[in-house]
Each structure stands twice: as structure tokens, then as C-alpha cells.
Amino acid sequence: MTQDELKQAVAQAAADYVATNVPEGSIVGVGTGSTANFFIDALAPLKHRFKGAVASSEATRKRLEGHGIAVLDLNEVDTIPVYVDGADEIDAGLNMIKGGGGALTREKIVAAVAQTFVCICDASKLVNVMGTFPLPVEVIPMARAHVARELQKLGGTPVLREGFVTDNGNLILDVRGLSITDPKGLEAQINQITGVVTNGLFAIRPANVLLLGTPEGVRRLP
Numbered sequence: 001m002t003q004d005e006l007k008q009a010v011a012q013a014a015a016d017y018v019a020t021n022v023p024e025g026s027i028v029g030v031g032t033g034s035t036a037n038f039f040i041d042a043l044a045p046l047k048h049r050f051k052g053a054v055a056s057s058e059a060t061r062k063r064l065e066g067h068g069i070a071v072l073d074l075n076e077v078d079t080i081p082v083y084v085d086g087a088d089e090i091d092a093g094l095n096m097i098k099g100g101g102g103a104l105t106r107e108k109i110v111a112a113v114a115q116t117f118v119c120i121c122d123a124s125k126l127v128n129v130m131g132t133f134p135l136p137v138e139v140i141p142m143a144r145a146h147v148a149r150e151l152q153k154l155g156g157t158p159v160l161r162e163g164f165v166t167d168n169g170n171l172i173l174d175v176r177g178l179s180i181t182d183p184k185g186l187e188a189q190i191n192q193i194t195g196v197v198t199n200g201l202f203a204i205r206p207a208n209v210l211l212l213g214t215p216e217g218v219r220r221l222p
């Protein structure tokens with residue numbers, strides 16, 4: 001199976017999860033990226049079953065609307081039963097690195113509101129220790145150099161994502177070389193640096209369910 005076929009299989013499994021677990025008339029939270037795009041396509045035939053979606057990026061909003069799915073402002077929504085999104089890396093504790101697509105801040109906000117975070121990944125994303133994928137950090141533009149220096153003090157090598165501006169008008173530093181043995185602690189520590197909007201570690205609020213696409217089929221953890 002190709003990586004895209006694995007992504008499609010987990011996306012369909014996530015749509016089945018939504019159909020089974022989300023009460024009719026609810027709001028679905030929708031992530032960003034190529035796996036999330038397959039999920040949006042798989043969700044479209046079910047659109048009559050839910051009230052609408054909250055999008056974690058402008059790209060996702062456009063794709064949802066392209067399928068005729070209503071996109072709601074998060075501020076108009078009290079509760080999101082399920083948020084479905086991909087990840088760049090995930091460990092056995094369902095801690096993740098996200099933000100390869102640069103949507104980490106809105107993803108983290110939607111995840112904070114969601115009751116259940118369903119992560120959808122192909123098998124290549126499951127790792128023992130995170131950190132091979134560079135950790136994205138969203139920064140306020142005037143703080144870029146300051147934040148880069150602070151990240152170096154933590155042992156990282158930050159590189160500006162060239163030509164990229166987030167949906168929030170900010171920049172991304174991609175940080176290599178961090179030792180991520182304490183994902184929760186590192187997430188909190190980086191978020192304390194003045195000028196950081198948020199970083200791509202999702203450990204304080206990890207996923208609740210992982211649907212993993214493998215050549216043998218979709219595995220569910222736990």
C-alpha cells in the first residue's frame with residue numbers, strides 16, 4: 001500500500017468513528033494536512049448527520065465549504081465531541097509533534113475544546129521517542145531572533161520556515177536537535193518563552209485515540 005492509501009484508510013476509519021460515536025446534530029472538529037484532507041472527503045457523505053464543523057485552518061475551512069459542510073466560528077460553539085487530525089510524530093503515550101503544515105496554534109485551540117482527540121496517521125508516524133521531526137514553534141515576528149536564541153539555550157537548532165506566514169500572521173521556527181524525553185515539560189517550557197505563541201508538542205493535551213494505518217489494516221490504540 002502507498003502512504004496515501006494508508007492515509008485514506010485511516011481517514012475512512014475516522015469517518016466511521018464519527019458516524020458511530022458522535023451524536024446527530026453535533027459539531028465535528030477538523031484538523032489540517034493531507035490526512036485531514038482525506039478525512040474531510042470521507043466525512044462529506046455524512047454531512048447531513050451533523051450541524052457543522054470547526055476548522056483548524058483556512059485551508060481546512062475552504063475544503064469543508066467546498067463539500068458544502070457548514071463551518072462554524074469556535075466562539076459560537078460550546079462543545080466539540082470529537083476532533084480528528086493528523087500528526088507528524090506520535091508516541092505510545094499518544095503525545096504528538098504537530099505543525100508540519102503550520103496550523104499548530106489553531107489545531108491546539110480546537111483540541112483544547114474537544115472532548116475526544118482522534119489522531120489519524122500512517123504507520124510511519126509512530127515513534128519511540130519524538131524529535132526526529134523538527135519541532136515547529138509559532139512566534140510573533142518581532143520576537144523571532146529572541147525566541148531562536150532561547151531555543152538554542154535548550155539545545156535546539158531553530159531554522160526559520162522561509163516564505164511561510166501562519167493563518168495568524170506569525171512565523172514558524174522549525175527546531176532540530178531537541179531531546180524530547182519529557183514532552184509535557186518541554187511543551188510548557190517552550191511556551192514560557194516570551195514571543196512564542198505555541199509549539200507543536202501536543203503532550204499536555206495528547207490524543208485520546210490513535211487510528212494507525214498499517215499494511216495489515218487500521219490499528220486502534222488504546
Ligand code: 5RP
Nearest residue numbers: 033034035086099100101103
Ligand atoms: C498541520 C499538522 C498536520 O496534522 C501534520 O503536519 C500531519 O500532516 P499530514 O497528514 O499531511 O502528514 O499538524 O499543522
